[in-house]
Amino acid sequence: MAQPLTQFWPIFAGKSDGQDVVNQKGVVLRNGPTQEQLDRTPNEQGQSDYYRLIEKDEPKHTDWRKKLGGMLLREVGGKEYEDKWTQCILWDFPEGYRLYEHIKSKANGEAKAVKNHSGGGHDRQDAYLYGYPKGPRKRFRSPIEFFPHLLWLSTDETSDYQNCTCRICSPMQMEVEKPAPAAKPELKPDLKKENGPMTAAQTVGRNPVVQIPMRRPSTGTPMTQSPSTKPATPSTTPNPGQIRAPPRLEPTPLPQPRNIDQQVDSQYGKFVARTGEVVWFFRPSTEAWGLGLVVRRWLPKDKAADRCYYIQPLSHPFSEPPQEMVTSDQNLKPWLAWSAPSCTYAYLQQNPTLRYDQIDWHSLLSGRFGEGVADVDASILAAKAIDTTYTLFECLKTATHMGVEERHYNGIYLGAEKIWNGEPVRLRMAIGTDVLVVTSIIEKLYPGPPNQANAGTTKIELRGDVYSYDTLPAPNPNSLPQAPSSSNIPLRMREDLRWRNHTLVPTTRLLAYWKLMRANVSINLEDIKGRWYETSILFVEFFTKAIKNNEGGNGVWMNARGDATGVGKAAGTQQANRIAAFGPAVPKSTHLTEGLDVPDEQGKSGSAAMPGMELGVGAAGNEGAFQLDDFMNFDGTEDAGMTFGQGFTF
Template sequence: MTQPLTTFWPIFAVKSDGHDVVNQKGRVVRNGPTQEQLDRTPNDQGQCDFYRLIEKDDPKHMDWRKKLGGMLLREIGGKQHEDKWQQTILWDFPENYKLYEHIKTKADGQAKTVKNHSGGGHDRQDAYLYGYPKGPRKRYRSPGDFFPHLLWLSTDENNDYQNCTCKMCSPVQLEVERPAMKTDVTIKREGGPSVNTSGPIVMGRNPIVSIPAQRAVSGPPTQSPAMKPATPAPAPTPALALSQPPNAQQIRAPAVLQSSPLPQPRGGEQLTDSRYGQFICRTGEVVWFFRPKTSAWGLGLVVRRWTVKDNSGGKAYLVQPLSHPYDHAMPEVVTADEHLKPWLAWSAPSCTFPYLQQNPQLRYDQVDWNMLLSGRYGQGIADVDASIMAAKAIDTTYTPFERLKTVPLASGEDRHYNGIYLGAEKMWRGDPVRIRIGQGIDLLVITDIVERVTAAPAQTKTPTQPSSQVWVTGDIYSYSTMPAPDPSKLPTPPSATNSNIPIRMREDMAWRNHMLVPLSQTLAWWRLISTASRIDMADIKGRWYETSLLFEESFAKAVKNNEGGNGIWMNARGDATAVGRSTGSPRPDRIAAFGSALPKGTQIVDGLEAPSATGALDIGIGTSAPEAAFSLDDFMNVEHLDDAGGVGVDFEHDFRF
């Protein structure tokens, strides 16, 4: 007699941090078994040792999901859903998490069945779940190993890896002093009786997320989904559901994330910066710029920019070189984007003076430039060293600008701004920025910039300056791919209708896919993974730049070498000074942040209007000085400006485009 199919309640993974490719020290690798590990060819002795992808309808895949689904419902749904704990199945693993089976046999005819959690007729046949963002070496060996991470993904609104107690996020599990809770769950073997085990829960770092232990449930065992597939039932919505008992309350799929509306630009300059293919660099930013008179690259401040009025669409920048207090060069006009590079695109070389090399802790304002120029500290090039040290000093500052509103608080106030100078860069609301959260490969689109100013308590005897904390809020996006075997019939990514992805990100992704699809049969897209997230300013690595505008040749080379489409590295704010994660020090205005590295009277001119023919060099100049004769080319390799490594790029830094 044919047995009826067992019905299961579907439960869905709300979000994912999984990645199908990862960047490890400048090299893009598959986040799973290597190509050699996937090779099933036996060796000369007839032995096989390979990995195979386990498909969703495979009994082993379903067994993992049944166990995870039951534990997740028990942990989140509680006792009120206890009758469904044994009939719940995870609809699918979180996106980009894939289950592989390691198959290892002896010579032909010598294979034997062994008892392990995966079963099978080979000497070794274990299953591993890949996708964890730190790379293929971080894989989960069982549903119990992965469950704490799945629970964290489903419950932690802050996306803080410190809150996850899985073995990957918390390799050192801390014991708690209070008595352990005794909560259990039954996990059946395929085609066998229930196994009853119990034990205390191992707790990790606060906030605590517990791993359910196991216990027996009375009554006849429920048929495992590994025996027969779950029966699909018609669903009124695009989110599929498995068949359910009559008159049962449906466990619904999680609501689709709704992206936050993009802030509207408040002026022409902000509008220009929000468009694709406009100015690479912005006023008030520190940049590397090429100096034709000396055939050298220098460091300077963009004090003005404009569009050339000859209908050519050309752009021009006025750059004030950085220097020491006793010699300031004239501003220079740069008329090509290829002659400008963001400060974070390259790593600064060492100083030329041995004294400064031996005292790297010295800041620009702590150097006795007179002594240095007199030769008492040895030989070197003061202009070069001053520009490097001035740029490093700016890297640790911030200045918010264009206050929008002030919200009073009991102990201070929240000040909301439209933009902020952070380190060497200028950021607006609506800008995508690179963040340190997780593995540092995701982007946040800024919707608000907040400075919380807290006044000192009135009863304090010693007056102190008000303290401040700065953060941004916005949506977080992750680079994702999907198979696209037929270029004439491209799949539609879920973000296709998301108008809140900045146009710069959308246009750049379209440019990437123009090369990715025909060469790698994959389609890339920006996946929304979190909305209205609050990120501390210290966790912002820097502005995001279009690969199509800044790293075109490097991207083409990576795709042709089958290294993926998201593998161009760039420095982060705080790397040049080895400070790392830090908000930095506030400065009252942008020019004041540079101190004596700029000539007196330097001004930043906002807007996009071209200067008059006679007034171009009257802007941003203090006292004039002879043209600087130094050449950074003597200390930097600039032969391959568009190479993947750029100039002196430090591939240890953790960001990829």
Template sequence: MSLAYYKPVWIARSDGEREIKTKKHGRESNGPTDVQLNKEASEDDYFELLPVYHEVAQEWKRILGGMLHREQKGQADQKWTLVDFPENYRLYKNVRKDRGKTDAYFLYGYPVGRKKRYKSALDFFPHLLWLAEGKSDDRTDCSCKHCAPEWIQEVKPLPGRDGFAPMRKEAPPIKKENVATRPQSFATNPQVVVKQQQRSSSQDNKPSSKVAAKVVIPPPVPKAGLPASNSSAPRAPAAPVLTPNPLPSPKSREQDQDAHYNRYIYRPGELTWFNRGTAWGLSVITKRELFKDQRNQDRPRYLVQPLSHPFAHPATKVISAETDLRPWLAWSAPGPTHQALAAANSHYNTVDWKAVIEGRYGVGDAEVDGSILAAKMIDDSFALIEPLSNNTTTTGERTYNGMFLGGEKLWVGEPVRLRPGNGQDILIIHQIIEKLKPNSTNVASATIHVVGDVYHYTSQPYTPNQEPPVNPNLPIRLRQDLDYRNRVTFAKVSARTISHWKLNQVAARLGIEQIKGRWYESSILLPILHAHFQQDLSQGIITDVGTWINGRGDANSAAGKAGTRYKDRLETFGKAVPQGTKISRGLDGPVEENIFPGANSNVPATMMAGLAVSETGQGQGQAQAQGQTQQVQVQVQVQAQAQQVQPASDGDIAEFIDLDPMEDGFTQNYIEQGGQF
């Protein structure tokens, strides 16, 4: 029997806040006060923030990982440990030297304020489990001491050394004949009852949940069809050997570009976060190209159009470093700065933006709020591209070569992350199918499916002469990333593991609502997102980057919904981008679509209309036709009248999302050195 080893897990959802708003003091730190943090003022009783790798912080994360492992029925040969606490939760040490008191530790970050803190890992675990399961945004569904009534808060230790699990008080057993007629009440708490029923039922019937979206290492896929443990029971027949379908070939030049490893992370038409210099904003990519850097190596750069309200739009900006971009799903968008917009759960297309600019919605930043609501509108969208066939007369189906789903662009022949399968499953798209309703030609009511092979990421301890299986039907991006990840985990002799993509299902047919989003290479995106990537590498650890990012629909609390269909990508953006904006078709479109502003002095002026900006993105976009001049003047006048209400500068939206510390990307160095560590 192999020894158990630690697997890092990451909780992608968090409600933690580093700052809170108070009526008395305005914004204040959601942690120990400045006085409490001042060691010089009180040497006998003060607080200090523990670093991520402090031994006490590590112990908390191992305890929490152990409890989560037990709750999620993790593999017996594994132990789990948290990579870090949920975002904005921080562990502090209370150094107490007076009157023989012992030091204490407190986890801050609970969004109500600093007085609501957790005193131990066991204290925090019910809240961590609620975050990990992701079934509800209502904190009353959580059973921790800060969220729930006292009668739910009982936590008892489970036997063993690996941790504990919360045990909620249950209502008395209900007779079967009375279940249908018994009225529900708060005392019986239907959600708690359902939770207990799920845990006691067979794993074969365990319903899917959003646990997969938030936890790096999920419970193993249950073995369907196994009889109860009984020496006299017949053995279940062996599962048939699955044969993967051949990988579809690219049908366009852009599709082929995106199939290459480490050429581009982002694609024209995609929604991204971009570095504004003092804060991060939201934009859509309109163009991309490769350029030669100072070492004469090809590097990608992008032209982005920031999102805004309909009355004014920031200039386009050239982004020459992929570290200055983030996928839309990498972060969760904050609420609008205008509290009235947040309270009304507003939609971009229904907001009276003129009233917002004039200050009738209170204090806030209209440009920022326009970008937030536009991004959520885009997240709810989808549009099919590049039709391949039309069999509506016989099967009622059309097939397509790609689609925009939420903020991302997907192609046939590439992997996508799935909501089913506990977060470790992907599907290689073989077909995108539009199915019309019988006797109907209305595409608005059509259902959209993807068909492809489903794979599960599987790891096990390495044994001598063991090699991962070779599957030529996996996309090259998937294979090269897997090779990288195996090099990392193999480098740590004391905990060598080897991984592969295991085929679980052939030709699965799933609705697009079951797609979480694009699959990204951990070897390429994780160094950009993870501040401690280098430290993890030195320990032979590389987590799946898909567990660090959200799923499509999470921004609108609409996970599992197909969303609104649009005829094309530009219709999706609506008035959130300037009139006349074009999305480059790259290698599949005309040359003029790919010209960057200021890149070629011989470009006809008519081609550059509306793109008169500098490489740094400063200045204002020009009107694209003479008939727009008056409208632009009116917009400027309206904005000028509202300047006292909502100034528009990068410094004023710093709290939109602060810059995070950047590190040099490890991946590029690895690739330049020929893949050698």
């Protein structure tokens, strides 16, 4: 007689720190088995040794989730839900976590059948849960081993990893002594009930002890999340009589533009570069790319060009190259789009930690340190120095909250880029592809005596909504599914998505959309990678190639602020104004012109042709003339992170 099916109560992971890929020392790695480990091809002796992804509907996946769900409800819900302990299942692993099975067998015909819950016939079938943000070497080997981390994710509001008692977060903790084995009671499916208060999580056939994390006393200041966690819907908190998903997230309204530059930059397809930004720009006189500061931009009235920019080349303190004019966005690239090349002087190559302000430029120019091109090396070092700075601008209001002064700003120069309030930025969090739509830029000043925590320090936070790129099945392009949408998603993101779906839907039968993950959250400045750029403007070729190769359509993995210098995750040094951040890398007379007014003859810096100063040791056109392209290594440098166009699509 067939046994009746058991009805299970789903319980959901409230947030996750799982990552599909990780950046370790500037190298992006798959956070799971390597491609070689996934290869199922037997060796010459017919032996198999590989990993495979366990799907959600497979017995082993279900077995893990039933055990985790029961333990989680027992610890979070307590005795009130005792009747559900053996009928509860984790709906899915936290976002970013994947369960793999290691299959290892002898030569064909030699394998012995093994009785286990996965129904295997191999010598080894161990399961491993990947996704921990420290990389693929940090994996969980059993539900019992993962449960303390899941419990920490579900209950610790501070997201402080020091509060987690799992073996990875707390490798030095002492093992809790296991109780002496008792008489074996009659076992019920998956989890057994216990009388009295629960201090340990127990599974069928074992009595392991799970340590509950000790809470730190809460303080007035939220603790830094490193690495940061993100929510996954729905919540774990059980409600009387029912386990429910959390209420629908409501997006935060976007702030209105306050000036013409901000309004133009909020529109789609206007300007790639902004006044005050460091960019790569193409120099026709040398047919090479250089680095410079955007000092002005405008739309020409005569329609002779798409748009125009004045660029001040970066250089050493003894050079004042004139500004050059660029008349197309095709001749501009963001600083983070390419990895910085190595310097031309062997001396600077051998001393990569030297900063722009530490160089003896006079000795370098005199030939004391050998041969090279000072203008080129100075521009590279200047751009790296600027990458470690930030400058707030246009203070909107000042308020005091719990004794901390909070200043709200309309924008911030973050490294090489200009970021407005109300626009998207790229995050280091999760798998590195999430986007924060900024709704507040806040500078917090902590007063008090020197011995007080945070006293005399400044902290920068960006507040807003976190969105993740996601897709829905679209089997019929003429009848698309209803994807969540919001007018609070910036226009640039919506228009870029429309462009992507124009190719994505008919080719892959998938509809892309921006999924709201968290609303009105605060992100530390050091967790910001940089500006978000439209795939449809900068990465068309790579998007098309990714779709053709069935690799998804979430754009290209760009460099992050801090990659070029090796500093990585850091807020950087605050500068009083934007020009001060450049120091002697630009002439003292340099100033930024806001707005889009067309310059007259008096307003131009140099001649209309703007030939500029050649980056070479010979006249333009000479065979011996230096070109920056000769030294650019677009395959990446040791300290420079990912290159433009190289990376992963999701």
